[in-house]
Amino acid sequence: MPPKKQVKEEKIPLGRPGNSLKSGIVGLANVGKSTLFQAITKCSLGNPANFPYATIEPEEARVIVPDERFDWLCQQYKPKSEVPANLTVYDIAGLTRGASTGAGLGNAFLSHIRAVDAIFQVVRCFDDAEIIHVEGDVDPVRDLDIISEELRIKDIEFVEKAHENLTKQTRRGGQSLEMKKLKEEQATVEKILEHLKAGKDVRKGEWSPKEVEVINPLFLLTAKPVVYLVNLSEKDYIRQKNKNLPKIAAWIKEHAEGDPIIPISVSFEERLTRFETDAEVAKECESLGTKSALPKVIITMRKALKLASFFTTGTDEVRQWTIREGTKAPQAAGVIHTDFEKTFIQVIVYNYTALKEEGDEATVKAKGKVMTKGKEYVVEDGDILLIKAGAAKS
Template sequence: MPPKKVVEEKKIPLGRPGNSLKSGIVGLANVGKSTLFQAITKCSLGNPANFPYATIDPEEARVIVPDERFDWLVEQYKPKSVVPANLTVYDIAGLTRGASTGAGLGNAFLSHIRAVDAVFQVVRCFDDAEIIHVEGDVDPIRDLEIISEELRIKDIEFTEKGLENIKKQTRRGGQSLEMKKLKEEEATIEKILQWLKDGKDVRKGTWAPKEVEVINPLFLLTAKPVVYLCNLSEKDYIRQKNKHLAKIAAWVKDNSPGDPIIPISVSFEERLTQFDSDAEAEEECKKIGTKSILPKVITTMRKALDLGSFFTTGTDEVRQWTIRNGTKAPQAAGVIHGDFEKTFIQCIVYNYSVLREEGDEAAVKAKGKVLTKGKDYVVMDGDIILIKAGAAKA
C-alpha cells in the first residue's frame, strides 16, 4: 500500500486577518512617542507637552513605505500617477503603572492598543533633566517590566471574561458536535490563561491552528508583534553606544526572544524634519557620519506584521499593493477591487527580480518568464501582476 499522504495543517497567523493592518506607538509617558510620531509621519501635533497624557486620543497617520523596487519601477515606466505602499501608524498616549486597573487614563489607552495590530514600544534611554520621567528616573528595564506586566494583566482580564462566557454555554452539557467544539474552546482558553499567569506573552507560544482561531477573537495585547525602539540621545545614536542597550538586549532575549530592537534618536529624527528638503537632511547626515533610521523602523514593522507587496505597472500608473504573505491570487485581486476576487479568472505574473535581471518587460516576455497562474497561486513578495477577471454581476 502506498504511504498515507500527510495533510499539513495550514498555519494561521495570530491577529486579525486582512491587509490594512495598523501599528501603534506605545510606551510610558514622556519617552518620546509623540515626537517620534511627528518625525515618522512628517506631520505636526504641535509641541508635545512635557507632562503625562499630552496625547489623549490616538492620532493616526499613513506613512509611505520606502522600497527601492517601487522607485526603480517608477523610473522604468515614468507613469502619469504613482501610488506607493503605506503603513498606518497611531500615536497612543503614555501608559503608567497601574494602567490595567484604570490608573491614569489606563483603560482608554489599553483599548487603543487593542485596536492596533502591532506595537512600536518606545523605551527611554536618554537622560534629560528638562524632561521629567513618570517613574522619577531613567531605567529602561523597569519601564519594560511595567509595560509587559500591564499588558499581561489586562490580557488575563480579557481571557477570564472569555472563559466565563464560554463556561455559561458548556454548563448546559450534552453530546452534540457544537458542545464538543465549545469544550475544546474552553480548554484552549484555560491553556491561554495559564500561559499568561505564568508570565508569558501569547505571541511567544506555539499554538495549533485551532487554538489560533480561539485566540484571535480575544484581541489579546500580548499576541501582537512588537518592535522595540530604544530612544537614545543624538550623541549616543551617532556613536552607536549607550549604557542601557546591552541590558535591554538581554531582557528582550529572556522575555521576548526574536523581537527586533532598533536604537533610534527621536530628537535627531525630529531635527532632520526641520530641514527644507530631503537633500539638506541627507547632507547633514553625511556631515555627522550617520543616517536616519526611520526607513528601517517602517520596513521592520511591515515584516513583523508579515506584510508583503505586489505591483501593478504601466505608463498610466505604477502602484504598490499591500498583502499578507501567503495570500492567494484571487484575494490579492480583491485588494485592488472587491469584484475582482469574486470574478477572478487568472493572472499574468512575473517577479520584480526577473524584470530587474532582464532589464525590461519585452525581454522578460522573450525569455518566456511571464507566467499564467490560476486561483491557487500564492502571490510572492515583489510580483508584478495583471489580473484577468470576468464582468461583475449587477
C-alpha cells in the first residue's frame, strides 16, 4: 500500500483578512506619538502638545511606502502616472495606567486600538524637563509593563464575555453538529483565557487554523503584530546609544520575542520635515552621519502585517498594488478590480528581479522568464502582472 498523502494544514494568519490593513501609533501620553504621526505622514493632523489626551479622536493618514523597485520601474517606463503603495496610519490617544478599567480615555482608547490591524508602540527614552511624563519620570520598562498589562486585562474581559455567551448556549446540551461546533469554540476560548491569564500575549501562542478562526472575530488587542519604536533624543539617536536600550531589548526578549525594535528620534524626524527638499534632508543627514528611520519603520510594519506588492507597468502608468503574502492570482486581480477576480482567465507574470537583471521586457521574454499561470498561482512579492479576464456579466 502506498503511504497516505499528508495533507498540509493551511496556516491562517491572526487578524482581519484583506489587503487594506491599518496601523495605529500607541503608547502612554506624551511619548511622542502625535509628533511621530506628523513626521511619518508629512501632514499637520494630530495634536502634539505637552499634556495628556491632547489627541482624543484618532487621526488617519496614508503614508507612501518607500520601495526602490517602484522607483526603478518608474525610471524605466517614464509613465504618465506613478502610483506607489501606501500604508494607513492612525494616531491614537495616549494610554494611561488603569485604561482597561476606564481611567483616562480608557475604553475609547482601547476600542480605537481594536479597530487597527497592527501597533506601532512608542516607548519614551528621552529626558526633557519641559515634557511631562504621566508616571512622573522616564522608565521605559515600567511603561512597557503598563501597556502590556492594560491590553491583556482588556483582552481577558473580551474573552470572558465570549466565554459567558458560549456557556449559555452549550448548557442546552444535545448532540447536533451545531452543538459540537459550539463546544469546540468554548474549549478554544478557555485555552485563550488560560494563555492570557498566564501573562502571555495571544500573538505569541501556538494556535491551530481552527483556533485562529475563533480568535480572529474577537479582535483581541494582544493578537495584533507590534513594532516597538524606541524614541530617543536626537543626540542618542545619532550616536545609537542610550542606557535604556539594553533593558528594553531584554524586556522584549522575555515578553515579546521576535518583535522588531527600531530606535528612532521623533524630534530629529520632526526637524527633518522642516527642510523643503529631499536634497537638503540628505545633506543634513550626511553632515550628522545618520539617516531617517522612517523608511525602515514603514517597511518593517508592512512585513509585520505580512503585506507584499505586485506591479502593473507601462508607459501610461506604473502602479504598486498591496496584497497579503500567499494571495492567489484571481484575488490579486480582484485588488485591481473586483470584476477581474470573478472573470479571471489567466495571468502573464515575471518578477521585477528578472526585469532588472535583463534590462527590458523583450530580453526577459526571450530568455523564457515570462510565465503564463492559472487560478492556483500564488503571487510573489515583486511580481509584474498582466491579468487576462473575461467580460463581466451585467
